[in-house]
Amino acid sequence: MSAPFARLPRWADYGLIPVINLIVAFLVAGIVVLLVGENPIDAAGILVKGAFGSGQNIAYTLYYATSFIFTGLAVAVAFHCGLFNIGGEGQAYIAGLGVAVVCLTFDGVLPWWLTFPLAIAAAAAVGAAWAFIPAYLQARRGSHIVITTIMFNFIAASAMVYLLVGPLKPAGSMAPQTRDFLAGAQLPKLGWVLEAMGMSVRSAPLNISFLLALLMAWAVWLLIWRTKLGYEMRTFGFSPKAARYAGISDVRMIIIGMLISGGLAGMMALNPIMGDQHHMTLDFVAGAGFVGIAVALMGRSHPAGIVPAAVLFGVLYQGGAELAFEMPNISRDMIVIIQGLVILFAGALEHMFRPYVQTVFASLSPRTMGVPAPKGEGA
Amino acid sequence: MAFVDALAQLIDATIRVSVPLLLACLAGLYSERSGIFDIGLEGKMLAGAFAGASAAAVSGSAWVGLGMAILIAVCLALVHGFASITHRGNQIVSGVAINFIAAGSTIILGQAWFSQGGRTPPLSGPARFEAITLPGADALRDVPVIGLIYSELISGHSILVYVAFLMVPLTWWVLFRTRFGLRLRAVGENPAAVDTAGISVTWLRYRAVILTGVLTGVAGAYLSIAQNAGFVKDMTAGKGFIALAALIFAKWKPVPAMFACLLFGFLDAASIRFQGMAWPVIGKVPVQLVNALPFILTIILLAGFIGKAIPPRAGGVPYVKER
Structure with missing residues (x-):
């Protein structure tokens, strides 16, 4: 390549380029809105209003964001280990089983603040266990983790359908779901925080698992950037050969990375099951595991990027629901397209605009770019 | 005779549900x-x-539908x-993105254009690929064994079924008997060697990817124009992933790919046919277990317990020319 290698300042690398990618993704989404025969600018207006227009809308936005923080962190931790965990969907789905079993057992006995830690442990343990098998197969038998985690999503879906139409369904009920939990397994809502600020929240499902999600975001930052294990994980992800040379066991890295990833994905199940519906239904994950991929890519696998990216997707989910009322042609499936476009432009085509940005930066101020400034030019 | 008829119906169903798997599997074969x-x-x-069913509904011609299906899939x-x-991005990420874009836009555009809840208008007559009765099928019907096999199993499918099965020897021939195939296999194993020989890695890989598009387009058209009479949202229902599983199961070889697809197709057909039936010894098998079986089998294979599936060596690695 003839273009000089220009080192971008950190803000451009972590701020400008992701924003450019995101803008392009939304421009293409706007074209889809045009194809459907609606005005993209009006649509965006309704979307933003639907996400932030009232206290209730904000609470819904953050409720969706909670799930996406968990799944986004899950994908990101695996990314740092050089692994692509596409199985967050299945891990979260199966983890619902752990949550449901804890809730069904203790909801009449314990108060919520004792059930909740047990349910967190169960969700993380079951999610991690579901991730362990692909991890073990990758580490010991060399099976490609992407393929095995995809397969495990399907197996999880089949297993949960089997359980929810059979053993977990209360006798005499037709709906494929568990019985409703008693008060001991219902998480307190966080709506009062918004109400204290003078907004009306009504029955929006924002609950304390949002705080757990933020805590986990901080914990992931601590793990990845402030611990020896995190350093080893990043080393292994960056260069498995160098890591092996430094005495880091690849089996250990793959398995630990996937266990943490699966555990985080599993915690997503707490939010809808204990925080909102108070029973486990079919397909309660509703694609959140896959949204995690887009969130992690957009947030560049850093918690400080993942939380806003998760909120953005929360905006799309909540605002999209409102948009579907106003413009019936734009249903919630529009989000699936946006998700795909974000994954395409922020993930697969991540570096498409980098050369142009580099050229612009290099021409603006050659000296700061790490490119040797042409000496004695014209002299 | 009832047993023979039931068996013939089961095999017939197996063939019909295997076709999209087979086409998608061969499509993946070229790319991978x-x-x-x-x-x-x-x-x-x-x-x-979706593109096929939409175009067929608007134009009234199945062939226009097929062409549009291929065009969109190639795009x-x-x-x-x-x-x-070109951009050496992560191939997995890109594939995931395409799955989401397709899943969302087929529903959104379908609803906007046809307002039938994401369906396309029902197709009939020349807008569909109808079953073809092969010459002599009716005459041979009463001949024992051969008549049954010829008139029930071989005859009476749509043209795309024959195309799919003809693609198997054709793919074998292209891959293992032509210069293009040799280069294609080489670029998947050692692109640097191909580059050294003065052959463009980029152009070769693009041609492979285009072939993948063509075959997935035919697979999609089969689903919505031949097997069914129109598009229903999410009608592939994981078939692309089962095809991927079959491709691994077949260790990236065309003829084993056909058998893997027939096996997975048989599981599908049998699970519909024997739903809720109690078997001797094992009892009632949950239909969910049968549905999950292709995935479970693939994982066992990938774990190296039934032979070893070794993917093309350069698979998933973008080629960077040394400079």
Whole structure:
């Protein structure tokens, strides 16, 4: 390549380029809105209003964001280990089983603040266990983790359908779901925080698992950037050969990375099951595991990027629901397209605009770019 | 005789449900043999099915539908190629993106254009690929054994079924008996060697990706114009991933790919046919277990317990020319 290698300042690398990618993704989404025969600018207006227009809308936005923080962190931790965990969907789905079993057992006995830690442990343990098998197969038998985690999503879906139409369904009920939990397994809502600020929240499902999600975001930052294990994980992800040379066991890295990833994905199940519906239904994950991929890519696998990216997707989910009322042609499936476009432009085509940005930066101020400034030019 | 009829029906159903798997599997074969992993088979097939059914509904011609299905699937394949070949992006990420784009846009556009809840208008007559009765099928019907096999199993499918099964020897021939095939396999194993020989790695991989698009388009058209009479949302229902599983199961070889697809198709057909039936010894098998079986089998295979599936060596790795 003839273009000089220009080192971008950190803000451009972590701020400008992701924003450019995101803008392009939304421009293409706007074209889809045009194809459907609606005005993209009006649509965006309704979307933003639907996400932030009232206290209730904000609470819904953050409720969706909670799930996406968990799944986004899950994908990101695996990314740092050089692994692509596409199985967050299945891990979260199966983890619902752990949550449901804890809730069904203790909801009449314990108060919520004792059930909740047990349910967190169960969700993380079951999610991690579901991730362990692909991890073990990758580490010991060399099976490609992407393929095995995809397969495990399907197996999880089949297993949960089997359980929810059979053993977990209360006798005499037709709906494929568990019985409703008693008060001991219902998480307190966080709506009062918004109400204290003078907004009306009504029955929006924002609950304390949002705080757990933020805590986990901080914990992931601590793990990845402030611990020896995190350093080893990043080393292994960056260069498995160098890591092996430094005495880091690849089996250990793959398995630990996937266990943490699966555990985080599993915690997503707490939010809808204990925080909102108070029973486990079919397909309660509703694609959140896959949204995690887009969130992690957009947030560049850093918690400080993942939380806003998760909120953005929360905006799309909540605002999209409102948009579907106003413009019936734009249903919630529009989000699936946006998700795909974000994954395409922020993930697969991540570096498409980098050369142009580099050229612009290099021409603006050659000296700061790490490119040797042409000496004695014209002299 | 009832047993023979039931068996014939089961095999017939197996063939019908195997066809989209087979086409998608062979599609993936070209791409992956050239070193481009493609988990976007599902999305391309879905987009093809939607484009095919829409075009057939509007034009009233199944052939126009087929052409449109191929065109759209190739476009998506080119997006995958642009990301993973030209921009050396992550091939898995790109495939995932294509799956989501296809899943969302087929529903949104379907609802906007036809207002039937994401369906396309029902197709009939020349807008569908009808079953073809092969010459002599009726005359041979009463001949024992041969008559049954010929008139029930071989005759009476749509043209795309024959295309799919003819693609198997054709793919074998292309891969293992032509210069293009040799180069395609080489670029999936060692692109640097191909480059050294003065052959463009990029162009070779693009051609492979385009072939993948063509075949996934045909697979999609089969689903919505031949097997069914129109597009229903999410009608591929994981078939792209089962095809991927079959491709691994077949160790990236065309003829074993056909048998793997027939096996997975048989599981599908049998699970519908024997739903809720109690078997001797094992008792009632949950239908969910049968549905999950292709995935479980693939994992066992990938774990190396039934032979070892070794993917093309350069698969998933973008080629960077040394400079």
